[in-house]
Amino acid sequence: MNFRMKLGGALLAAALSTTAFHGAFAADDTIKIGVLHSLSGTMAISETTLKDAMLMLIEEQNKKGGVLGKKLEAVVVDPASDWPLFAEKARQLISQDKVAAVFGCWTSSSRKSVLPVFEELNSILFYPVQYEGEESSRNIFYTGAAPNQQAIPAVDYLAATEGVERWVLAGTDYVYPQTTNKILKAYLMSKGVKEEDIMVNYTPFGHSDWQTIVSDIKKFGSAGKKTAVVSTINGDANVPFYKELGNQGIKAEDIPVVAFSVGEEELAGLDTKPLVGHLAAWNYFQSVDAPVNAEFIKTWHAYTKNDKRVTNDPMEAAYIGFNAWVKAVEAAGTTDTDAVLDSIIGVAVPNLSGGTSTVMPNHHITKPVLIGEIQADGQFDIVQETPAVVGDEWSDYLPDSKDLISDWRKPMSCGNFNVATGKCGGKGS
Amino acid sequence: MLIRLFSMIFLFLCFAASSFAQGPDPKPLLNQLADANFSQAETLVGQIATIGDPRVVPALEAFAEGDLYFRKSDKAVFLAKAAGSQLELIDPVTGESAGQVAKGAVTKIRVNNNLRRAIRAALGGLTLMSPDRGVRLSAADSILRSPSAEALELVEAALAKETDAEVKARMEEARAVSLLSSDRSVDEKRAAIETISSLGGREAMRIFSTVSSSIDESLKPEVDKAIAKIQGQLQIWDLAQNVWYGMSLGSVLLLAAIGLAITFGVMGIINMAHGEMVMLGAYSTFMVQDVIRDNAPYLFDWSLAIALPVAFLVTGLVGFVIERGVIRFLYGRPLETLLATWGVSLILQQAIRTIFGPTNQEVGNPSWMSGSFPLGGMTITYNRMWIIVFSLTIFFTLLFVMKKTAYGLNMRAVTQNRRMASSMGIRTPWVDALTFALGSGIAGIAGVALSQIDNVSPNLGQSYIIDSFMVVVFGGVGNLWGTLVGALSLGILNKFLEPSVGAVLGKILVLVLIILFIQKRPRGLFALKGRAVEA
């Protein structure tokens, strides 16, 4: 009996001391930065690289003397690809470790999971991955691409340059592909593409048997019109998809595939020779010819002690987000959330494609859109580059969001202002 | 007709001969590529092709491959080959070496899909008369893929000279296809429709649907008839194709499950670390290929054959250690093996992640595992075909070991009645350890094959573990034949559901069907009988 009581007490004490332990190391002469990326579980494959990139950026900044005369200190936690754990870890970073800002998340689910935490505890999250849009939070900065910064320019390129008239929209069955495909379908139909010339196909996560779908694509592509595949297939499923594509002999000259989730990192697991000419749309490729990029790649190779490690688009997004935060903190003279939120809007920092990216009032950024063709060495050859595009959080091609805008500057300070009704809060009630 | 053909050939030969002698030099046109944008380059490729000089073929091929460069100093265009850290420049027309330069001194001439298409069409025309049979065949193929009225006369000329039956047949088809988009007479077109429709398959479908809108009114009904006929054929082939896809998926399931059929099915260990054994097998393949790439690239086509014993030994050894270290304390407590092996699987996953990093590793396909060949109206990919062969080979080898060898007899004796077997003088601990090692080793071999079609990442095993358990349970625990039949029938069922309900719902339905099936036959497809079952 006695024992049980002691055990209960010990447990409580253990839980408490865990947090006390964390707090004890809070030194005043450093600024803490949270890094919230999965290091285990299914998403580790993509997110671990971003953790490394963040640690490198922080180290580089410290070499330059830190921020506001203080050194930066990274607090790395592992949310283990488990969405509720993301919320728990976010709360821990903000309220126990007292971090000034958090860089993290990959999937939309993880972002959605931490969003209420950041709003409640009033902290800042920089989210570095391309996503479906339809969100704008006061406390989140979206440095990855919105659909109009990736999907729509890619489709335009295929239609204009390759004369594509028939479209396969193939994706993994989750929110990003569903939304992107809805937007694309509306967009294509507004350009005069007929319903029967669009085929939409969804597959489960981690799908590995692509035989049927690839042969369906072949079938769809033999209708006499130039056909292309727009792929929103999620990371893991891409390798078997491309292998099947290569083996069934679908060449880029016949049916090109343009992907939004395939970058240098995903191609690293593939023999790309049969895939030469298939496309990807991003805001950055490692092959970008710019001095700032060469410098970045050099630093990355030195940091990872591996000159085969590739760089990719989310890393660039993290780079932009981090530098924008540093600049905003220096402008504000403090890491206080409200001050930084005010000072960061309009901050322009160099991006890795040789231009500058500006943080817009809707908490998205401006970036150029690059279309690249896969090369035999696993890199991309850039075949088109647009001028910088502003990320559009509320798509113009979805009926319920076309009237919404977001502007976090005072006096509007609203993430979903309806220009038709003139009210903040969507349709209003 | 005949006279006309002859005169054509004569004309063509004259043309070809003259172009060798005093045709315009293609070099200035090639050099213009240095400054051209994509659409200008496309026009240039067309112009280069009309010169008809076969000497430009290597240059065009290099262009399509992205190996064409221009020198920054004088904008002269060269082919380039890597020579150490430098590039060796080769004259695009004569093929002579033009010395070595640093990589920074030249710029790659960029190429996109449109250009590649244009180059392919140009090459098709230029290489139809090549002395090499294979080149002629692929030339005919590329005309078949991108037909044009201009190519028609070239094909006809080449056709007249062709002696090889297969190439000739392919050229006939290419001619027919090109003819449809030309302005030849209706009669000739009618004959062409006949030829194409006997070609059959998806390709013919594509050709007919392309021309059906632009063709003469009088030929419309024939095109429609041909389309209907091909559609009918394709439906039957689709059925065959689905069965094939199902078998292929089934063989993958069989591969994933067969090791589990031993550790779980025969030994009764709920082996959650089974997936990780598959993963270790795949990583062994990666390691073997890595060593081969660095030391003996000529062995690459043999890499899988070398990887098989390596993977078997590595995973077998790991299995042996797991059995001796953990599982031997847990016999008779099957549900607890689940917990311990779950722990093992977490550790193995994280160990691989720590050693190799969390990202995908590249495992290449040897040449005999790449590509596909047509069989009637369906496409058979080599990697799938070899995996089916491979999985059946493993299955029957295993069956042989279990049923026909002394070791197999011992193994069955131990699993059926441990104490009795022990009393008969069988060293049960040794047999247990070897059996678990065998099951693990076979999972490792499966990993070698699966590395050819899937990601090689620390998560590889996780994606197969549930499917493997389903297969073994569905087939009947303890029965190898059950695993075979279970895997193939689940695979085929899945592939027949997929086209009508989609991949996601198809998978859900299969799971629901398994649940319902187990209610009907609580011990799977091939249930073991007798009292041992109750134990």
Place this chain on the structure above:
Amino acid sequence: MISGFILRALEGKIVIAAGILLAVAMLVPALNLLTPPDSAFHIPTYVMALMGKYLCYALLALALDLVWGYCGILSLGHGAFFALGGYAMGMYLMRQIGSRGTYGNPDLPDFMVFLNWKELPWFWYGFDMFPFAMLMVLVVPGLLAFFFGWFAFRSRVNGVYLSIITQAMTYALMLAFFRNDMGFGGNNGLTDFKDILGFQVQAGGTRAVLFAMSAIMLALCLIVASAITRSKFGKVLVGVRDAESRVRFLGFRVENIKLFTFVVSAMFAGIAGALFVPQVGIINPGEFAPANSIEVVVWTAVGGRGTLIGPIIGAILVNAGKSYFTGAFPEFWLFALGGLFIAVTLFLPKGIVGTIQHGWNARKALKAAAEAEKGRDAGTPPVTQQVQAAE
């Protein structure tokens, strides 16, 4: 007489455990709300939220223990019941957002709006009413368990076969809930809740009440579980676990006994899920993942199955460890976790509580034996009987 004594002793344990839980239910929120943040006794909201989560997991582990530890049914799909309870709660919370969603649509949750849904699917009806939603928290997992169990137990599917098909069940549900067409928000699930019964979900007071509710519900379920397992029915239950055929030959309807326990257990899991969602702030198909259900099994095993307090301690211990290690050793915590599972199965096969209880009972039996030696004349029953009862 002796069995009565043991029964009382065991009930005493349960009462104490329930008492501790109730004390925690009062004390932790009080320390969180009433003490100043810099006080030594202050419990930060973060810790309270964390502990609330552990308590929900503990309830889930208790639910699993009821079927596994007492009835011998190893369910690898209890995460499904948990998630269904969570979804029922999540749907209520989504409906409470009303027109405060980003699109301001009064009826449709945001994810339906941007996927162009025009009206609310029928299965969302009624979830705007709290009592209905709470009913569904029990009914949906209960019904699923009922139909699943009805077929499975009737066909005498048991052992690993049952484990594997429960795994198939949760896997199929996971795939289904991942589909956006299902109308449950696809992989993003349900999130960004605003309020519950008119109180703001994020407010300190609401959190405190939710925490207290978790502790109280856990205490209640513990008492219910104890009542079930200590009753005559509970004895039969253990009989089913240890020798199913014999119990059947004695004339009991084994399938009904199993079915009842399975359904009760599923409802417990549903309650756990419903309490989990507002505290964590998200429910998505990841909760259906087979790996999650296996983890629940691990907590139960670590704590000690076949005891009611074991799974609670196991769940809290493993999760506290996970919280600590994922922060302190993000790269290596899986080694620690994996090592723990192996160590527990090898060295503590009865789990922590089971091992302690075993030692305790053995000591008591020894003492009793010594006493019996002394007072044999007083007519105490033979020692062997006592030892058996204690086992």
